[in-house]
Amino acid sequence: DTKLMDRILLRHLLDLAQAKLAVASGLPRNNKTFRITQSFLWREALSSSQTTPERVQAAKKLLNAPGLSLDAATKKFALSDSGMNIVVQRPSVIRDMGDSAAHPKHVSREAFKKIISRHAVVGNHDGLHAILELVDPVTQST
Secondary structure: OHHHHHHHHHHHHHHHHHHHHHHHOOOOOOOOOOHHHHHHHHHHHOOOOOOHHHHHHHHHHHHOOOOOOOOHHHHHHHOOHHHHHHHHOOOOHHHHHHHHHHOOOOOOHHHHHHHHHHOOOHHHHHHHHHHHHHHOOOOOOO
């Protein structure tokens, strides 16, 4: 479904942007730090600010800290009010929509079975059925 995939990919785009901003602003980073961790660090660094304008101001302060040298794309982005509003938004509409598309509250057993049957790696079918039995076991009548 294109709509669901769009939501997931927009959330991914948001994570990429937040991770890039975290690195650009000098938040802690090492070679073992994943993109998702950097995105979290960005959001965590803004957590004490309550409103969107306060969060934008805090984000710009992070990006303008002494000793930082931002690349051209980051400098240009920091001038985008609409872009900055999205990367600091809490709760994030983009994140919430992507999460609910990727992790729906309920998927029927039959839907999972159809999805497994369409999975391209046939060698994984048995394992995926085992996982389905683990998370949604068939109840045995006595």
